[in-house]
Amino acid sequence: MSEFSLQLNEDQLQIQKWIHDFAEGTIRPAAHEWDEREEFPWPVVEEAAEIGLYSTDFLLNAMGDPTGITLPMAVEEIFWGDAGIGMAIMGSALAAAGIAGNGTPEQMMEWVPQCYGTAGDVKLGAFCVSEPDAGSDVSSLRTRAVYDEAKDQWTLNGTKAWITNGGIADVHVVVATVDPELGSKGQASFIVPPNTPGLSQGQKYLKHGIRASHTSEVVLDDVVVPGSCLLGGKEKLEAKLAKARNKERSGKQPAMATFEATRPAVGAQALGVARAAYEYSLEYAKERHAFGKPIIMNQAIAFKLANMITEIDASRLLIWRAAWLAKNGQFVNGEGSMSKWKASEVAVRVTEEAIQILGGYGYTREYPVERWHRDAKIHTIFEGTSEIQQLVISRAISGLRIE
Secondary structure (H helix, E strand, C coil): CCCCCCCCCHHHHHHHHHHHHHHHHHHHHHHHHHHHHCCCCHHHHHHHHHCCCCCHHHHHHHHHCCCCCHHHHHHHHHHHHCHHHHHHHHHHHHHHHHHHHHCCHHHHHHHCHHHCEECCEECCEEEECCECCECCCHHHCCCEEEEECCCCEEEEEEEEEEEECCCCCCEEEEEEECCHHHHHHHEEEEEECCCCCCEEEEEECCCCCCCCCCEEEEEEEEEEEEHHHECCCHHHHHHHHHHHHCCCCCCCCHHHHHHHHHHHHHHHHHHHHHHHHHHHHHHHHHHCEECCEEHHHCHHHHHHHHHHHHHHHHHHHHHHHHHHHHHHCCCCCCHHHHHHHHHHHHHHHHHHHHHHHHHHHHHCCCCCHHHHHHHHHHHHCCCCCHHHHHHHHHHHHHCCCCC
């Protein structure tokens, strides 16, 4: 177990600078264009692949860091550049986390690299959980997976909603119900390999923010995958289902296992957006003059900025603590949810205050703060709404199943 420290080591400082330079030099200049186009920013992701940022190696090294801090630190810098492009770069990591969290070592070796491809041939991964009638309530998934023992294959049917990289991904990781009577305990995760017949993109969503990230429905119509595509394998699934039928305690449901591990990183996404807005509005407040002096000389503005940086720093402390606990210990009071909840709410408030500081300029698309405000809001919704995070925390501190 590593010691918890707020001091970044030499490797982490180098990674931080490397990513910050890429965010400043490549992501930021492209952010407005891809937000307006509302298309997947292939050229930027390809550049990230060329330098090794969009790659299996980078993800595994960041996730393998014994302090747990490298990944959220890296994500904060990427999203400081832009949240939409950041999601395009980080979206495949959720699929990779789904494979790593539920698959065998052999499945990890086979499929995680296929979520990224190579610098010259970029691939994408998609993690498919939510459905039109099952967002926060992942226990009521209707997508079914039916096993044919004679052929050792599974047939998947259903529709997934709000899927990052949905339909355009090469590898889709799909959470489906195998035993409806068991609710969330009757679910399993499956790999749908590239070009599998029956999988198609449904509606592409036109979004309020993170517009450079592709989000759509994924339709599964008699999608047949071999038994080897069941993450964790048949034996492990049967053991889990048997425990559930006998009312014994079993492991976490596949979707929740993935979300718990990624929540500090999602908090770091929101943190990057908040920091971008704070830094921009601080510089603006020092340069903008009104009534003969910089507007930061007014307490009304100065106090806003003081509150913004305090909340940002508090969020980072929660995120780094949660990331360390996830790597080295056990979450006790829902610390992963605490970090994601705090950072996402802070991002919404900070970006709103940034618009207020810029006044009329802040409300125009000529300045980036209105985009940051739009981008911030999704963090209070996806990967568990703020209300769901409070539910997780309240259950953890009480030991009761609060509804």
